[in-house]
Amino acid sequence: GAVVSQHPSRVICKSGTSVKIECRSLDFQATTMFWYRQFPKKSLMLMATSNEGSKATYEQGVEKDKFLINHASLTLSTLTVTSAHPEDSSFYICSFGGLAGGEQYFGPGTRLTVT
Amino acid sequence: AQRVTQPEKLLSVFKGAPVELKCNYSYSGSPELFWYVQYSRQRLQLLLRHISRESIKGFTADLNKGETSFHLKKPFAQEEDSAMYYCALSGDNAGNMLTFGGGTRLMVKP
Numbered sequence: 001g002a003v004v005s006q007h008p009s010r011v012i013c014k015s016g017t018s019v020k021i022e023c024r025s026l027d028f029q030a031t032t033m034f035w036y037r038q039f040p041k042k043s044l045m046l047m048a049t050s051n052e053g054s055k056a057t058y059e060q061g062v063e064k065d066k067f068l069i070n071h072a073s074l075t076l077s078t079l080t081v082t083s084a085h086p087e088d089s090s091f092y093i094c095s096f097g098g099l100a101g102g103e104q105y106f107g108p109g110t111r112l113t114v115t
Numbered sequence: 116a117q118r119v120t121q122p123e124k125l126l127s128v129f130k131g132a133p134v135e136l137k138c139n140y141s142y143s144g145s146p147e148l149f150w151y152v153q154y155s156r157q158r159l160q161l162l163l164r165h166i167s168r169e170s171i172k173g174f175t176a177d178l179n180k181g182e183t184s185f186h187l188k189k190p191f192a193q194e195e196d197s198a199m200y201y202c203a204l205s206g207d208n209a210g211n212m213l214t215f216g217g218g219t220r221l222m223v224k225p
Contacts, residue, residue: 004158032211041124043201043217044159093159097211102147102203104211106159 002028004096006107013084014115020080021110023094029074032097034104035067037090044093050077084114117142119204119216127222128192136187136219138176138202146204148178148185149213153199162187162200172196192223 003026013019023033031052036044048069050056056069066088068080081088091111095104118141128134140146150162163171165178165185176187185202202216 034212044215046212046215049212095159100164102149102164102205102211102213103161104213108158 002026002096002098002105004094004105004107006092006094006110008110009108010111010113012113012115015085016083018080018082019084019112020078021092021094021112023077023079023096023107025075025096025105028096028105030096030098030105031074033071033077034095034097035069035077035079036093036095038093038109039090047079081112084112086114088112089114117146117204117206117214119202119214121200121202121216121219123219124217125220125222127224129224130194131191134187134189134192134196134221134223136200136202136221138185138187138216140183140185140202140204142183142204142206144207146206148176149203149205150174150176150185150187151201151203151215153201155198159201192221194223194225197221197223 005024007022035047038044047062048056048058050069050071052071052074058064071077091109093109095106120139148165151159152162153159174189178185199218199220201218203213
């Protein structure tokens with residue numbers, strides 16, 4: 001399967017600061033990618049879908065001005081959590097769409113802790 | 116709207132016992148169904164998809180359109196099967212977008 005990396009793997013930041021999470025596909029290119037949020041012992045919650053070169057499509061209830069997504073190239077996407085609050089603490093996971101419908105290649109996730 | 120339901124949050128079995136992880140879906144069109152698995156401290160990865168009709172790591176899943184189910188089965192569970200399992204649905208023209216169920220944690224005891 002394809003390899004997807006996320007950086008950093010974990011980050012601790014202070015309330016009010018911004019944090020950027022990078023998601024890279026290492027061995028393939030994909031036009032569509034996804035950002036998820038996972039709460040402890042809960043399922044994945046899709047935050048947004050982005051296509052390379054276009055604005056991201058956010059799911060209902062996800063603030064686009066707070067969670068900035070930049071899908072700069074076919075191998076790189078970034079999620080910036082702006083003005084982070086403790087309730088933003090979570091596990092953030094990215095994935096790239098595969099060649100086959102419904103197929104996604106997931107990153108290892110980034111654990112964000114806002115103090 | 117599409118929805119995926121996994122009624123069991125936790126399923127605990129002994130090694131060698133049969134396993135069935137339940138998944139039900141609601142979708143008006145022709146869905147594609149998947150099972151994704153997340154082992155401890157590892158990333159989520161595709162286990163199997165209904166259109167391939169494969170057996171992966173001894174697991175199989177049959178799409179039952181009449182019952183709108185896609186249960187995951189294995190006749191003899193192994194300890195290494197312990198993981199979080201997610202059923203997912205991709206709708207018509209959805210591309211790669213998936214709707215995930217809530218997940219079932221499978222614990223296989225020695």
